[in-house]
Amino acid sequence: MNEQPIMKPYVIGLDLGGTNSVFGIVDSRGEIKATTAIKTQGYDKVEDYVDACVQALQPIIEQVGGIELIKAMGIGAPNGNYYKGTIEFAPNLSWGHNGIVPLADLFKERLGIPVGLTNDANAAAIGEMIYGVARGMKNFIVITLGTGVGSGIVINGQVVYGCDGFAGELGHVIMKRENGRSCGCGRNGCLEAYCSATGVARTARELLATTDEPSLLREMNPEDITSLDVSIAAGKGDKLANDIYAFTGKMLGEACADFAAFSSPEAFIFFGGMTKAGDLIMNPIKEAYEKSVLKIFKGKAKFLFSALEGSSAAVLGASAVGWEL
Amino acid sequence: MNEQPIMKPYVIGLDLGGTNSVFGIVDSRGEIKATTAIKTQGYDKVEDYVDACVQALQPIIEQVGGIELIKAMGIGAPNGNYYKGTIEFAPNLSWGHNGIVPLADLFKERLGIPVGLTNDANAAAIGEMIYGVARGMKNFIVITLGTGVGSGIVINGQVVYGCDGFAGELGHVIMKRENGRSCGCGRNGCLEAYCSATGVARTARELLATTDEPSLLREMNPEDITSLDVSIAAGKGDKLANDIYAFTGKMLGEACADFAAFSSPEAFIFFGGMTKAGDLIMNPIKEAYEKSVLKIFKGKAKFLFSALEGSSAAVLGASAVGWEL
Numbered sequence: 001m002n003e004q005p006i007m008k009p010y011v012i013g014l015d016l017g018g019t020n021s022v023f024g025i026v027d028s029r030g031e032i033k034a035t036t037a038i039k040t041q042g043y044d045k046v047e048d049y050v051d052a053c054v055q056a057l058q059p060i061i062e063q064v065g066g067i068e069l070i071k072a073m074g075i076g077a078p079n080g081n082y083y084k085g086t087i088e089f090a091p092n093l094s095w096g097h098n099g100i101v102p103l104a105d106l107f108k109e110r111l112g113i114p115v116g117l118t119n120d121a122n123a124a125a126i127g128e129m130i131y132g133v134a135r136g137m138k139n140f141i142v143i144t145l146g147t148g149v150g151s152g153i154v155i156n157g158q159v160v161y162g163c164d165g166f167a168g169e170l171g172h173v174i175m176k177r178e179n180g181r182s183c184g185c186g187r188n189g190c191l192e193a194y195c196s197a198t199g200v201a202r203t204a205r206e207l208l209a210t211t212d213e214p215s216l217l218r219e220m221n222p223e224d225i226t227s228l229d230v231s232i233a234a235g236k237g238d239k240l241a242n243d244i245y246a247f248t249g250k251m252l253g254e255a256c257a258d259f260a261a262f263s264s265p266e267a268f269i270f271f272g273g274m275t276k277a278g279d280l281i282m283n284p285i286k287e288a289y290e291k292s293v294l295k296i297f298k299g300k301a302k303f304l305f306s307a308l309e310g311s312s313a314a315v316l317g318a319s320a321v322g323w324e325l
Numbered sequence: 326m327n328e329q330p331i332m333k334p335y336v337i338g339l340d341l342g343g344t345n346s347v348f349g350i351v352d353s354r355g356e357i358k359a360t361t362a363i364k365t366q367g368y369d370k371v372e373d374y375v376d377a378c379v380q381a382l383q384p385i386i387e388q389v390g391g392i393e394l395i396k397a398m399g400i401g402a403p404n405g406n407y408y409k410g411t412i413e414f415a416p417n418l419s420w421g422h423n424g425i426v427p428l429a430d431l432f433k434e435r436l437g438i439p440v441g442l443t444n445d446a447n448a449a450a451i452g453e454m455i456y457g458v459a460r461g462m463k464n465f466i467v468i469t470l471g472t473g474v475g476s477g478i479v480i481n482g483q484v485v486y487g488c489d490g491f492a493g494e495l496g497h498v499i500m501k502r503e504n505g506r507s508c509g510c511g512r513n514g515c516l517e518a519y520c521s522a523t524g525v526a527r528t529a530r531e532l533l534a535t536t537d538e539p540s541l542l543r544e545m546n547p548e549d550i551t552s553l554d555v556s557i558a559a560g561k562g563d564k565l566a567n568d569i570y571a572f573t574g575k576m577l578g579e580a581c582a583d584f585a586a587f588s589s590p591e592a593f594i595f596f597g598g599m600t601k602a603g604d605l606i607m608n609p610i611k612e613a614y615e616k617s618v619l620k621i622f623k624g625k626a627k628f629l630f631s632a633l634e635g636s637s638a639a640v641l642g643a644s645a646v647g648w649e650l
Contacts (some may be wrong), residue, residue, distance in 0.1 A: 079621065088621055089620050089621055138488070139487055139488045139492075153587065153588075155480055155481075155483075155485055155487075156480075156481070156483055156485075158480075158481055160480055160481075160587075160588055161589075162464055162480075162588050162589025162590065163463070163464045163589055163590060163591035163625070164589055164621075164622075164625060165589075166589050166621050166622065167464075167587065167588045167589035168586075168587070168588075169586040169619055169621075170586060170587065172586050172619050173583040173586050173587075174579070174582075174583060174617070175502070176502070177500070177501070177579070185619055185620065186620065187617070187619070254499070254502070257499070258498040258499060258583075259587070261493075261494040261495060261497050261498050262478065262485075262492065262493070262495065262498075262584070262587050262588075263478075263485055263487050263492045263587075264486075264487025264488055264489055264490075264491050264492035265487065265488060266488040292499070292512070294494055294497050294510055294512070295414050295510065295511065296404065296413055296414055296489075296491050296494075297489075297491065300488070300489060
């Protein structure tokens with residue numbers, strides 16, 4: 001008579017990035033009860049990646065009381081298709097760059113729970129809208145600056161998926177139409193080729209090779225330089241490192257000026273590892289934006305960093321996809 | 326007792342273009358019952374323009390039975406702000422380029438009926454969605470190729486207005502970041518500076534000045550060449566004129582490839598005087614798009630011309646804004 005229905009108070013959120021895959025088990029108030037992570041790369045086949053994920057998940061699933069308490073799983077992934085639960089031609093994934101990977105179905109089979117999937121940047125946008133700096137906003141764009149450059153676009157309070165589930169690939173607008181850098185997507189001149197973490201490292205190598213400017217970065221093997229090294233050098237006042245961020249921020253600001261002409265967002269929200277550079281990257285973004293944006297948009301848009309620590313927004317956003325199932 | 330409520334079966338739609346202002350009195354089924362037009366330019370003050378409009382409207386208002394039968398007026402105008410009923414800093418309007426013009430209020434005072442206003446290209450998009458080739462579509466972009474280049478973006482079945490009412494200014498994305506042509510907006514390298522009717526005429530003058538290619542266009546005074554002349558010459562097989570359309574279409578196709586990365590529309594719909602060039606402009610658009618768009622979008626988008634004759638779509642779309650009031 002008084003038998004309780006089986007309560008399923010948790011969902012699993014997976015923020016699948018080009019470098020790390022971060023899992024959180026989340027309750028309905030957006031509290032992350034348990035978390036774990038694995039490296040995303042190093043698997044030839046997607047099945048091996050899913051095996052490694054499930055193995056990493058087992059202890060934290062037990063920690064919260066077992067799979068019976070978990071309602072669903074939500075995934076935020078590069079080139080993720082919300083409508084089909086697939087990852088399609090993701091250039092930065094060793095096991096996903098060459099075709100259509102039915103990732104939601106693979107997890108569903110292994111875990112026995114419903115699984116939803118969206119673009120990683122869309123997941124971040126949902127996270128920011130529900131739990132972060134975009135609370136109360138109806139029109140904003142999240143730009144993720146990580147291994148690649150991604151975006152989640154919200155218009156009229158809804159994530160933009162487009163006719164096929166793939167809208168919001170702003171890392172792949174063309175910023176340099178002549179002699180542009182090659183991009184992982186197979187084309188040239190994309191925003192991502194310049195403004196991702198790997199793009200920043202490429203800019204560093206280019207400037208080291210083409211200028212005589214003294215720099216702390218010259219003490220390193222050029223091939224080993226990462227965006228973090230550039231950030232550390234810039235923090236020490238290194239002029240060349242500062243020039244690299246000025247170049248990167250200028251291009252991002254000019255790109256945002258074009259995005260304003262599209263959807264006139266209330267805010268641009270930057271998210272991901274590169275945002276640790278703080279004002280070094282934000283000041284040139286704002287300056288280039290205000291200089292280059294159409295007159296009617298000047299002085300209107302806010303430029304914000306994600307306020308959710310680490311990959312919380314992405315994990316929480318991914319989990320929100322799970323709650324919807 | 327049986328007194329009928331006053332029936333107001335009509336709205337006035339105004340398609341306010343850079344060259345012509347076209348009026349239609351429209352019934353609830355979208356039938357245009359009466360129409361008239363005046364030139365948009367040649368007025369120093371907006372009040373003089375409104376006077377000329379009202380004078381032109383009087384006969385067609387009488388024709389349908391008087392102002393008592395007219396519920397409202399809807400306006401589609403460049404740089405029109407849906408939220409405020411204003412035209413703001415419209416570069417192509419002699420009486421509107423230098424400030425904020427409360428056009429909806431001015432017509433409301435003169436006609437004594439409610440007046441709504443939106444961007445001219447948004448009005449065209451609404452017209453296409455209700456009466457044209459976009460019926461049944463939820464995600465599409467209308468690109469207007471006239472004196473300027475405008476756009477109306479529909480996502481999830483809604484026109485995109487953005488946070489301030491000014492979204493959808495795709496004529497002002499930057500297509501050439503170095504040595505770009507000056508644009509009426511005060512910046513350089515905008516899509517509009519190349520792909521508007523005036524942009525096509527500029528391309529003609531540039532190619533005539535920088536090449537030795539024989540052309541029918543050399544028989545004209547370069548300053549007098551219009552996009553129509555280029556179209557006529559191209560129709561006669563003139564190679565230089567065909568090169569001009571190939572250049573224009575290529576840039577439009579590359580721009581659409583960037584727009585796909587934003588909202589992944591089901592269709593791009595071209596509208597306005599320049600579409601009379603037909604395949605001359607459409608073939609290079611499609612070719613450049615398929616060549617340059619991100620792999621996940623290849624082969625998906627439709628490329629269509631507006632099927633509503635002349636400025637019907639714009640007038641009908643403007644009228645739809647009136648019905649909403």
